[in-house]
Amino acid sequence: MSRRSTDLRTGWRLVGIGLVLTLVVLLASSGTLAAGAMADTESVSATGTATDESPHLATGATDGTEPAIDPALENATGEVRVVVQFDDLERDEIPDGEAAIETRQAHANASQEPLERHASETSGVTFERGFWITNAAVVTVDRERADVTELATIDGVSGLYADTEVVASSGTVDGATTAATADAGEEYTEGLETINVPQAWDEFDTRGEGATVVVLDSGVDGDHPDLEVEGWKDFSSTPSDEPVDYDSHGTHVSGIVAGGNASGTQIGVAPEATLVHGAVITDCDEECRGRQSTVLEGIEWAIDQDADVISTSFGWDDYLPSMVQAVENANDAGTVVVAGVGNGGEGTSIAPGNVYDAVGVGASSKTDSVIGFSAGEEIDTADAWGRHALDSWPDSYVAPDVVAPGVGVKGPVPGGDYASRSGTSKATPHVAGTVALMQSATDEELTPDEIQRALRETAWKPDGEPDEPDTRYGHGIIDTRAAIDAVGDHSSVEGTVNDAVTEEPLAEATVEIVAEDGTVAEIETDEDGTFDRFGLAGDEEYTVVVAKEGYETIEETAFVPTDERVMIDVVAAGDGELEVTLRDTHFDAGIEDGTVSLNGSRGIYPGTTLENGTYVVSDVPTDEHYTLEASSDGYEDETRRVAVEDDAATRTVAMTGDATLEVTVESEEEGDPIENASVVLERGDGESYEAANLTDESGQLTVVIPGTGEPYTVEASAPEFASTAVESEPIESEATESVTVVLSEPLLPIPGFGPAAAVIALAAFTLLAMRVDRRD
Known part of the structure; x- marks a missing residue:
């Protein structure tokens, strides 16, 4: 065989192998496309439970040429x-x-x-x-x-x-449904704390009053102690006149929006909002299902209820055209549509949460990260929506808009019970409740665009996350307090409350800010004595009333301009007074140059001098006991434990000198000590006192006296001796001085007679001598 023939045979073999390989590739490609088409034929999902079902797509031109x-x-x-x-x-x-x-x-x-x-x-x-x-x-x-x-x-x-059908499930994405009665010791659920709901309540004095939230879901337990359902419609084929939950999903979601604290823990974001529920997901034999048409009917009904916000915790794995118009028309009617973006994880989203003008919500965890099941994707507007997109939409955007707590969220379930569940279903009502608070906190009718913009601009992300919107956080975790502050013209009054005497900050003082129409906003000072009240109508005068137990009530007035912050610093005076008299225990007289004060938990309250040793301590709070401290140069310090009442009280404090005078009394001729001599001391102002004791056998007596830096006149007297007075050296505080008093004997020491008898005898003798001299 020639080389040429061999080459031809080899070439045909290669061609045959190539044809076979090509056929295999074509068949494999055909199988893949078919599988993909089948996968695209199903279209149900919900934010309450994760799904791996594929989007439901429509064919046909989307440029307006054909339907x-x-x-x-x-x-x-x-x-x-x-x-x-x-x-x-x-x-x-x-x-x-x-x-x-x-x-x-x-x-x-x-x-x-x-x-x-x-x-x-x-x-x-x-x-x-x-x-x-x-x-x-x-x-x-x-x-x-x-x-x-x-x-x-x-x-x-x-x-x-x-x-198409939509599915909502009461289960959690991880299947862990936990029954729980209450969070012992917790005043608020962790979700409310995370998004700053308690702070928003305090600062803006709103819990949703005047706002209406319509929840479209599986129904609601109207008898649950934590829920007050004020509007109801059942869209099932056999509707119930009274609220009923065909699953438990709707009860749980409704509680996160507007539940109370019957369990001891506050579970709802806007507990004073008007809660209205429409049961649109009611076919719950195995899993709760509803139809697109029923949801549209529910949205129309919600608009008829004057809803400020609609909360939808379900959706379709699709860019559903009907939802674009529904959201747009609801917004035109002044109603915000808040919708979960689904539990399909990154790269997915569901309608209506993926509609640009809805508030799409993802789920954050207890560590402020975005949980893995939370959906999110970047949406190309033209590819996703085609002719149904509005001209005002950007070329692309991300879903979700924001995220909120969606892991282990506690809420009510039918029968008066509670459960912890997860899903973007549970994040959505956190945002819907926040919208209700935003509307409640302002006198203006906020537009959905204003609300959506405020939610986006005030959301935050943990450190290290991108500043721009992303497919996990969107714009970030919502901040209820900041979102309320961002809408409308919210003027504010802030300030401090301090003790008028000690200048110490006063915690837990009640601050009432009274508007011209009598509306009262009430807050309390924090541990630093500060208060901050947002959400006030501007361009009017307010009366600020500060009250605290033990203090006089104070009223201040302040004009608050529109959208400005006004500072008011208030000093509060205690409503008690104590009058103290300092008495010298030796001379029984008032002490003029002393100091008196009351020492309490907020500092020292000094007294001022009146007269005659009397002092007054004013502006003392009457809500505690004090240590009364009295001091004066030359005296021992004195303390007392006292209570100060509303009316002026009086106390007398006897003070003892802190110096000593050692007095020695002896005879003039022999220098012998004189026992049982009495000693009287007189000070410069003429006040005097007699020592309680007499001199001992050595003629000595130690006397405690005020060491005020002045000398004392010391007079000693004893039987059969003439009284004698001497002046001591000046005696300083805490000093010990000595003085000797020498007593002389009587002029005529006639036995049995004392000095007075001797004087009389001497006078008689003198008169007798004068008579004799005259006779001579």
Whole structure:
């Protein structure tokens, strides 16, 4: 065989191998595409439980040239429910305010009239109902008798979609549902603490009063002690007149929005908000299911309830066109739509949480990180929404907008119980409750755009996270207090309350800020004696009333300009007074040059001198006991434990000198000590006192006296001796001085007579001598 023939055979073999390989690759590719298509045919999800089901996509042009048709409709058999989507109005055709709803309703009626006429004329097509919240209608089509695609030929139809189901589950993403009665020792749930709800309550004096929250979910236990349901509608096929939960998901979610503290722990963000519940997820044989059409009906009903915010903890793994209009129209009606972005993890999102104008919510953990199951993705507006996107939307954006606590969140469940659950279902009501507080805290009607912007701008991230929005945190973890402060013109009054005497800060003082119309905002000072009250209407004068036990009530006035902060420093005087008299125990007289003070937990309250040794300690709080401290130069310090009452009280403190005088009394002629001599001391002001004791056998006596730096006149007397007085040296504080008093004997020491008798005898003798001399 020639070399040429061998080469040809080798070449044909290579060609054959190449053809076989190519066929294998083509078959493998075909199988992969088919698998992918099958995976894309299912479309249910919820924020309450994780799902790995794929998005439900519609085919057809999205540039306005022809309606999009849901692939699920093309191969459906039997009766199918179809959501027929119509073109919406242009933005410049919609008026502001309440007229927007009327305009949309009129436009929806006009748009859907041809569909109603088609249904009435076509066998196998039944018009169920129309919506204005999104310009859409639901029809039932019997595929055996009618062609679904004919609906796409009706004027104004932009798309045909299966009335898809949505699932909400009471379970947690990790399957760990824990029954719990209360958090012993906790005043608030950890979630409320994380987003600064208690601080917002205190500073803005609101717990949601005047705001209405509509929760659309599986129903609610209206008898739960932590819930007060003020509005209810059951959208099931056999509706209940009274609130009922077909699962437990709705009760748990409602409690996080507006629950109370019957368990001992505050569980709801806005407990004073008006809680309204619509049961739209009611088919709960195995897992709770609802339909797109039912949810749309629920949103319309929520608008009729004057909802400030709608909370939806469920959604579709899809960019659902009906949700775009529903969110947009709700916003035009002044209602914020808060929706979870799902539990599918990074790279996923669900509607309506992924609608740009909704507030999409992800879930943070107890460590402020974003939990792994929390959904998040960057959304290309044109690719995701096509013709349904609004011109005002950016080219791309991220979902979620913000995140909130969604792991181990405690809330109520039917039967008066409590449970800890996880999911973006549990993060969503934290945000919905915050929106209620934001609206409640301002007199202005906030727009959904203002609320969404404030939530985004005041959210925060842990250190190390990117500053720009990302697919995990969005803009960050919400801060309720900061979000409230960011909306409206919130003026504020802040200041300090200190003791008027000691200048110590006064904690737990009650501060009432009274508006001109009598509205009162009440807060307490912190441990530093400071107070800070936000959320005040500006451009008016307020009366600031400060009260604390043991103190006089103080009133200050302050004019508060719009959107400004006013500082007020208040000094509070105690409402008690103590009058103290210092008495010298020796001379029985008042001590003029002493000091008196009361020493208490807030410092020292000094006394001032009145007269005659009397002192007064004023502005003393009457809420505690004090140590009375008295001192004066030359005296021993004295202390007493005293209570100060509301009325002026009096105390007398006897003070003893701190110096000693050693007195020696002796006779003039012999220098012998004189026993039992008495000693009288006199000071410069003429006051005197007699020592209680007499001299001893050595003629000595030690006397305690005030060491005031002055001399004393010391007079000693004894029987059969003439009294004698001498002056001591000046005696200083704590000094010991000595003085000797020498007594002389009587002039005529006649036995049995004392000095007085001798004087009389001497006088008689002198008179007798004078008479004798005259006779001579």
